[in-house]
Amino acid sequence: MKKITTLLLLLFAALVLVAPAYAAEEGEIVDIYPYDDPNALYGPSTPFTLVGDSNWDVTYLGRRYNIVRGGARFANLFTDANADGVFQPTEYGAVSWNAFAVMTINDGDSDVELTTASARTDITSVVHRLYSYFDEDGILQMFEDHIFTYYIHNDGADVTDNADWRFATEAEIDAFDAAETPATETPNTRLTQIRIIRDDSDTDGYVMEPLGYLTWRNPDLSALPENEQSLLLDYTPNHVVIPAGWTVVSFGTNDRGAYSSTDWIKQFPYAIAEGNEEAMLVEYDAPKPEFAGLTALDDDGASAGVQMIVEFQEEGFDLANTVSVSWIDMFDDTTGLIINQTKKLSYKVEIFQDDVLLETINFAYDSETDTYTPDKALSVVDSSVFGAGYKAVYSASHPDGKTTEINVDIAVGVLPPRFEGVADRFVEEGVYVDLLGAITANNGYGVDLTNTIEITVPQGFNYYSPKPGTYEIDLEFTYNVFIAGIPTELTIGTTTYDIDMTKVNTVTNVSVLNYGRFAVFTDATKFNTVGSGYGSVFLVAAADGTLKEWFDRYNWNHMTSTGVVVKDQAQFDAWRTGLTLAEGEFVVGMHGSTNTAGLRNLAFGHPISFVMGTEDFETDLVTQASYTLTVDDKTAPSLFVVDKNYAVDADKFTSVNAAILANVVAFDNFDNQAQLSIYVSANGGMTLTDGKLTPGTYNVVVSVDDRAGNSSDASFTVTVKPAKPTQEEVDQKVDEKVDEVEQQIPVDVITPDEVDAAIEAAIEEALKNQEPGVNVLTAVLMSLGAALLSFGGAALLFFLKKK
Known part of the structure; x- marks a missing residue:
């Protein structure tokens, strides 16, 4: 009887599920990462592809699967563009990394049907071959697998309307495997792909049907229309239907490949069959806020991090408002439903110097205009101090409580001179190497300084004919920074006068003419104590660049906006000591008829201005860099045979390889002997017998490899004697031979002297005529036996017994 998935629908509940009582302890949870490498998910580097994190995880059956970036989809956000009640693949986003699992959550209040034109390939960009369906409580309700095979058995009367498939028993599996033609011998048992659905009304607790290889249809129903080719589904089996509140997790190429998730996924259908109601836990870990636009403000690409350069003596430097910060608002605050919206946040910038907080600037975000506005301008960076350093800390927090902080360096000076194209290099040995190659240098403003680069190499390095090895090549160039100072100038009317800036605020008596024509005071306290005399005149300038008053000691005349009044010494002294200067105001002092000519009776409001200049600035900026130069070893090591007529006694070595390698010596032009790999590549069949080399002649080959992979061989012959x-072996063998001969010699045939003579003759004969491969002791005993057998008699017997 056809079972339909709509029977499995339950009431809608919250998306984030509560773990069941028999979920694995947290300490037992094993994480599954893409390529089995956490760095492929989080970075910063990996030998695999850095796929990124979706921040969604699913935990089930003791494993936590980390969904990769773009692998989490939300069905309630799909758009039914043609309003046909189903969703085509063009009506929701493509998958970023389709080789890994895709989790599709339907936390809406309606079922979602995903259609396909290519057997689900277009649903996940590349076909996923395993689908798991979890209800709103996280219970696995259905599992489909059209690639891996399972043993199943049919208890039903046929394979169509009366089919009753279940997992096969061990006995049924054994019978199937033993059958030569299972289709006829065990027709109710199959090894096939499956679809399984939890069904408490079935005696097995589940219902099941076979699937064709790489198809979502039941092969027994192939004659029926496509939408009827399933015993269990009431919809086209190629489609994916996600009931309200359910979550579907499908698995891609890598998840059924060489990675740790495969065995885990294969447990899913058995969890249904065993009635395991462990709930899958779906969790979202909100990421930190993310800044954008800061790297665009980096003035020093050669250094790590972000560095802003404030030009020396630059006026009006301020922080750009082009920096933004965003976060992902995943859930609606009222309904708890997924909204997955990227929103921008306000942020602040704290300015530090030597870890002391100097200023905080808040950038408020306006969602209507999509702009950021600071609450004030940057004011604490002093651009007159070359080399001054500050730290700007950009920080933002989102409503979920996570904060991101990014440190930015602010330096006063010039854009740093820099190298371009510095990178580690590989060259061949013995070939001239241009140590600069594509490396260039510039002053930070595009002026080429490559011809000023100084190169330092390790002692003994010859770049005309470099030897193999790894070398650190140091680079350095010096750029002279000269910034012309600004002249210090006093302008009265239309005439401009150069002022010695060292005399500003430093003159103690204007009547002592050691300062030039004019003494300028911008600091009232310095003026309040200045000395003067008859013939001294003082002009006071307003901040707007006009004359506001003067005092003339020739006649004690004092001019103000109300006119000229004649005063006296006491009034002058009171005026001098009590004078204050507002921002931008200054006093000009002069003395004598020559210096004061034409400047004694200027009118109120007469133009007068002062520019405090700066000194010339000069410094040398030294820029350094280095790279590793690897000279590839292309020369094979040398292998020398010590003895071309190499022969060894059988008991000299207890290892075949040791015996062979003792006759070679290897050298290399770069690696030392400890770094060479010397080995026997052919031993000619040499073996050990009773722990000793087996006597014989062997043609062997020895090889040597250096660390660069260069190799050499040497062949020679080894004779094992x-x-x-x-002495112990001789005594034992002689005793054994004597016992043997004693039984064979007739009585009264040989005397003891004759026995001794026979032994000596046998040894001499054996050593003289020994054949290769014949043991010396064996040869002696053979000769002795032959000699003794030529004698006989009681004398030998007597001797042997005495012996």
Whole structure:
């Protein structure tokens, strides 16, 4: 009887599920990462592809699967563009990394049907071959697998309307495997792909049907229309239907490949069959706010991080309002439903110097205009101090409580001179190497300084014919920064006068003419104590660049906006000591008829201005860099055979390789002997017998490899000679031979002297005529036996017994 998934629908509940009582302890949870490498998810680097994190995880059956970036989809956000009640693949986003799992959550109040024109390939960009369906409580309700195979058995009367498939028993599996033609011998058992659905009304607790290989249809129903080719579904089996509140997790190429998730996924259908109601836990870990636009403000690409350069003596430097910060608002605050909206946040910038907070500037975000506005301008960076350094801390927090801080360096000076194209290099040995190659240098403003680069190499390095090795090449160039100072100038009317800036605020008595024509005071306290005399005149300038008053000691005349009044010494002294200067105001003092000519009776409001200049600035900026130069070793190591007529006694070595390698010596032009790999590549069949080399002649080959992979071979012949006997072996063998001969010699045939003579003759004969491969002791005993057998008699017997 056809079972339909709509029977499995339950009431809608919250998306984020509560773990069941028998979920694995947290300490037992094993994380599954893309390529089995956490760095492929989080970075910063990985030997695999950095796929990124979706910040969604699913935990089930003791495993936590980390969904990759773009792998989480939300069905309630799909758009039914043609309003046909179903969703085509063009009506929702493509998958970023389709080789990994895709989680599709339907937290809406309606079922969602995903259609396909290519057997679900277009649903996940590339076909996913395993689908798992979890209800709103996280219970696995259905699993489809059209690639892996399972043993199943049919208890029903046929394979169509009366089919009753279940997992096969061990006995049924054994019978199937033993059958030569399972289709006829065990027709109710199959090894096939499956679809399984939890069904408490079935005696097995589940219902099941076979699937064709790489198809979502039941092969027994192939004659029916496509939408009827399933015993369990009431919709086209190629489609994916996600009931309200359910979550579907499908698995891609890598998840059924060489990675740790495969065995985990294969447990899913058995969890249904065993009645396991462990709930899948779906969790979202909100990421931190993310800044954008800061790297565009980086003035020093050669250094790590972001560095802003304030030009020396630059006026009006301020922080740009082009920086933004955003976060992902995943859930609606009222309904709790997924909204997955990217929103911008306000942020603040704190300015520090030597870890002391100097200023805080708040950038408020206006969602209507999509702009940021600071609450004030930057005011604490002093651009007159070359080399001054500050730290700007950009920070923002989102409503979920996470904060991002980014440190930005602010330096006063010039754009740093820089190298371009510095990178580690590989060259061949013995070939001239241009140590600069594509490396250039510039002053930071595009002026080429490549010809000023100084190169330092390790001692003994010859770049005309470099030897193999790894070398650190140091680079350096010096750029002279000269910034012309601004002249210090006093302008009265239309005439401009150069002022010695060292005399500003430093003159103590204007009647002592050691300062030039004019003494300028911008600091009232310095003026309040200045000395003067008859013939001294003082002009006071307003901040707007006009004359506001003067005092003439020739006649004690004092001019103000109300006119000229004649005063006296006491009034002058009171005026001098009590004078204050507002921002931008200054006093000009002069003395004598020559210096004061034409300047004694200027009218109120007469133009007068002062520019405090700066000194010339000069410094040398030294820029350094280095790279590793690897000279590839292309020369094979040398292998020398020590003895071309190499022969060894059988008992000299207890290892075949040791015996062979003892006759070679290897050298290399770069690696030392400890770094060379010397090995026997062909031993000619040499073996050990009773822990000793087996006597014989062997043609062997020895090879040597250096660390660069260069290799050499050497061939030679090894002759293994029988081992010389020990005294103990001689005594034992003689005793054995005597016992043997004693039984064979007739009585009264040989005397003891004749026995001794026979032994000595046998040894001499054996050593003289020894054949290769014949043990010396064996040869002696053979000769002795032959000699003794030529004698006979009681004398030998007597001797042997005495012995």
